[in-house]
Amino acid sequence: MKIAVIGLGVLGAAVARSLALRGAEVTVFERHAPLAGTSGTSFAWTNSHNKNPRSYHDLNVAGMAEHAALAQHSGAAPAWFVRNGNLEWAEDAAGTERLAASVAELLDRDYPVRWITRQQARELVPDLRLAAPVEHIAHYPDEGHVFPALLVSRLWGEARDLGAQLRCPARVVGIAETAGGVRIELSDGSADADAVVIAAGRWTEALTAAAGHRVPVADPDAAGTATVGLLGYTNPLPARLDRVLTTPRLNVRPDGAGRLIVQGLDLDADADPAAPPAVDGHHAADLIRRLTDLLAGTEGARLESLRVGQRALPADGLTVAGFLGDTARVYTLATHSGITLGPLLGKLAARELLTGSPEDVLADFRPGRLLGRTGLPPLQPARFAGQQ
Template structure:
């Protein structure tokens, strides 16, 4: 079987490598270069922490465990399995965190409430306000360096004989002929037995070229749910080996002493067409918040300020499955791309090769194809959410 995978982010390359492991001939086509889309602008928190409803939680939990297995078996440096500390300092966050911990414990999720002393053992430079509420420790959670994961996938793909073609934009599908194929912008035609769309936030645009409407949440105005700031600091002399979330700032290591910062309430001005400079008031606010969360950050500077754009199906839930009107075209689209990438690579490969996967049964594209869901407003994100 020859499979053409469209999109070379973490999902597309995970699918491609798992198909190749199972004996398929695989070609990956990418409109730009591997990993320059959504994969490059993710906070990359690997978790099932605030994922609802139950079937989405179960999918993300399986994704978290798939990351751990793959990183262990491949000795992967992309996954930092240091866990996650969450501190609530605002009243609404305290109440929400307490309720969430109870719910997750009832589900058997690995979470415990810990003392300030224990929190300082886990993060020696953490500043804990005297009036802080509950402190939760999610020991199994992790964070990922997406570019390192992509590097592993590209090396694996090369070893398995996967052909990766960059600068290849798909302009049309020809799926009903005796020789199914996609046509590229340069006029080239690539044939295959099966085609897999893994293009993230470009899913709706791509599928329109196959006369299919599958709605994705699209950027409409500054601060909507599809966009968010990420700030990168200079290297700093501090002790931090795990992800920290608070009521006002999320922070994780970003390699070589750098930190990656996220503050969901600041996203209200995020606009990919107008990214503030690294010496802007916004950058200054990130730094002010950082110094209130971690010691030894007085010399911090923002070296990069990005606006990430999220891939979110219109109802907020993962899409994975073949299109009823074009069964040769399998579609994958999800907000939880980094968490789910290794798992979806395996599950999608198995389905394409003929073995249905129960974990994906609730996430078929059919639910979005009948016009019932058209860019439904997404719920506001809560403290501790990605």
């Protein structure tokens, strides 16, 4: 079977690999460059926090398990995946109440989480600086983080080894179903396939509309909304941190070679793709102050870059996975949780494309629920920021 995949981020690379493993002839069409979309500006934390309804939580738990399974097949410690856990705490009464409710919900769902003391937290993160009121810390041992470029290199490298081809740059301007399959219209020609997978992140709405089945997504260019957020990338630092920290004022995780990624969710209100903040401006200075308050060994920290991440968000906030229309020729994948779900969605989509059998775990996430809908309420930042 000849299948075209549009987009070479985590989702596109994952589905290309899974299709190639099952013997499909795969061609990926990438408009700009691999990782040019959301995958290249992601906090990349694997988790299932505050992900509701229950089916969405369960899907993300399965996504975390798929990362672990993929890592086991690496033959050595995977360069792209670190599962050292996450620490979270609150510093005021309202935050403590929210965290306690979240932990209780996760415990009810048998999600691995436990309360630990300040001393236990410092044993996990020796350089941790904790504010005086913090006494109880939530520890999520099965959570982790991903280096997106290395994950894509793993997924796409295996697809390429199995014969998958890449056309880049290749701008898709139309998708038309034909008697025998689909035709992908390009800015400089066309290509034919038996089926096509749209894995184009925040460009999903335009491409699905071009295929005649518009799937609405939240505006990825709207400043100060749930779709945008600031990510700072530090210089190499001698701070001992090997896991994710999600704290009241700063989220932080390692980014390799001593660098850290930092995120202050309250600062996302100022995020504007049309006006990225200066790397030496007041937002950067604020992030660095928060970092030095949080971790010893970060004196002299500076940001080497400060990026505006643009999130891929289907209009109701939930994953989209399935065929557009009734012909089983145009399949779309779109999700905010692309890092957590990427390898799993790639595997499930490939099975549905090549076997024709629906995957029950995707039943609540079919694109039909959104097709043609307008007037959906805007998504609120607090629900989505920092979750990948």
